[in-house]
Amino acid sequence: MAGGLHVHSEIGELRRVMLHRPAGELLNLSPDTLGPLLFDDIPFLRVAQEEHDAFAGMLRQEGVEVVYLEDLVAEALDAHPEARRAFCERWLDESGVDGAGVRSAVSELLDSLPTSRALVDKCVEGVRADELDLTPSTHASLADLMALSAGRMGELVIDPIPNVYFTRDTFSVIGQGVSHNRMWSATRRRESIFGDFLFAYHPDYAGTPSWYSSDQPYHIEGGDILVLSAECVGIGISERTQAAGIDALAKRLLWAEPDSGVRRVLAFSLPHKRSFMHLDTVFTQADVDIFTVHPAILGMLTVFELTRGARVGEVSIRQLDQTLDAILARALGLDGVRLIKCGGDDAIAAAREQWNDGSNTLAVRPGTVMVYQRNVVTNDILCREGLNLLEVPSAELSRGRGGPHCMSMAFWREDL
Numbered sequence: 001m002a003g004g005l006h007v008h009s010e011i012g013e014l015r016r017v018m019l020h021r022p023a024g025e026l027l028n029l030s031p032d033t034l035g036p037l038l039f040d041d042i043p044f045l046r047v048a049q050e051e052h053d054a055f056a057g058m059l060r061q062e063g064v065e066v067v068y069l070e071d072l073v074a075e076a077l078d079a080h081p082e083a084r085r086a087f088c089e090r091w092l093d094e095s096g097v098d099g100a101g102v103r104s105a106v107s108e109l110l111d112s113l114p115t116s117r118a119l120v121d122k123c124v125e126g127v128r129a130d131e132l133d134l135t136p137s138t139h140a141s142l143a144d145l146m147a148l149s150a151g152r153m154g155e156l157v158i159d160p161i162p163n164v165y166f167t168r169d170t171f172s173v174i175g176q177g178v179s180h181n182r183m184w185s186a187t188r189r190r191e192s193i194f195g196d197f198l199f200a201y202h203p204d205y206a207g208t209p210s211w212y213s214s215d216q217p218y219h220i221e222g223g224d225i226l227v228l229s230a231e232c233v234g235i236g237i238s239e240r241t242q243a244a245g246i247d248a249l250a251k252r253l254l255w256a257e258p259d260s261g262v263r264r265v266l267a268f269s270l271p272h273k274r275s276f277m278h279l280d281t282v283f284t285q286a287d288v289d290i291f292t293v294h295p296a297i298l299g300m301l302t303v304f305e306l307t308r309g310a311r312v313g314e315v316s317i318r319q320l321d322q323t324l325d326a327i328l329a330r331a332l333g334l335d336g337v338r339l340i341k342c343g344g345d346d347a348i349a350a351a352r353e354q355w356n357d358g359s360n361t362l363a364v365r366p367g368t369v370m371v372y373q374r375n376v377v378t379n380d381i382l383c384r385e386g387l388n389l390l391e392v393p394s395a396e397l398s399r400g401r402g403g404p405h406c407m408s409m410a411f412w413r414e415d416l
């Protein structure tokens with residue numbers, strides 16, 4: 001296995017995966033900022049890190065190479081020191097620092113950091129006013145004064161980016177290329193900077209074909225993208241992923257030069273609400289012919305198929321009227337697939353365990369899946385259906401509203 005990317009399924013033997021270890025950014029969450037920062041509670045960092053280390057350790061135990069986003073971005077900046085300034089400027093531009101005085105104080109803080117890795121960590125963590133070296137020029141404008149009046153109480157001048165540990169979402173590996181996604185929420189938009197610099201400058205990843213770029217106008221989030229096979233990609237039309245974004249991504253995948261290999265995009269229309277946040281929160285693939293699903297979506301998904309149109313660059317669209325299992329079976333070239341319901345037939349367990357990502361499984365190979373330990377009802381059912389479960393401790397990680405699939409981006413899977 002060389003550098004680069006190779007993902008043609010959701011379940012082929014996982015060889016390399018990218019994570020982010022949650023860190024100081026979670027300490028910069030406060031009750032007042034939880035809503036806009038897309039958290040429902042404040043995780044206890046030390047335990048969240050222990051759980052995350054357990055997750056990474058279990059992956060390694062299965063023979064998977066674990067790489068960390070923060071290391072890759074730092075390596076990219078080390079390989080191209082001239083890119084460090086552009087990286088800082090873009091992060092400052094997108095961080096909403098309007099006053100020139102505060103901006104230059106933050107810039108100095110960034111410049112004082114000894115390593116690229118410390119820089120990346122700081123950018124994720126956010127900046128408190130009491131970390132800045134304040135001079136008279138820092139108070140030169142109204143914008144500076146307003147930014148700092150909060151700061152006197154030790155508050156944040158720049159918000160943290162606490163959702164980085166959901167590495168599934170900001171860019172998506174499809175085949176040998178990558179979709180640089182434009183995120184739906186303001187809090188997650190700066191995450192794109194990391195992927196953009198990684199794929200521009202990292203020695204192992206520069207030159208990777210791009211299927212979508214984060215400066216396009218329509219949002220797409222990676223949790224909505226499932227690589228069902230080398231020829232077929234499933235994408236959720238959701239609160240997070242706009243239909244127009246899928247039009248653009250599908251067109252590129254279907255007609256890209258060099259060829260992406262994708263011949264069919266299935267678009268699944270989801271209700272626009274938080275419990276159905278992404279396609280991977282309502283179903284994920286666990287084995288060649290097994291999916292775990294949120295029972296509430298059965299019978300209510302509208303599915304469209306996008307394929308090459310008659311002329312170069314054209315896309316033809318048709319609505320599929322079969323049931324979800326029939327659509328998935330056809331997409332995978334199988335006679336049938338089994339859909340295992342999160343929570344079984346118990347509506348309360350289904351809703352509760354769904355909320356804690358009960359159907360957000362990460363396959364390390366066909367039939368062996370990582371799941372959150374806390375979803376005992378669903379896990380019991382998955383076991384009885386013959387799946388091999390690797391249970392990730394999840395009391396704290398789950399507070400960010402994402403499970404093993406959301407917390408990982410597959411970089412390399414063996415072909416099935």
Ligand SMILES: NC(=[NH2+])NCCC[C@H](N)C(=O)O
Nearest residue numbers: 038166223278400401402406
């Ligand atoms: N692929 C996923 N389901 N990711 C979950 C992301 C959770 C995160 N708090 C957000 O709201 O964006």
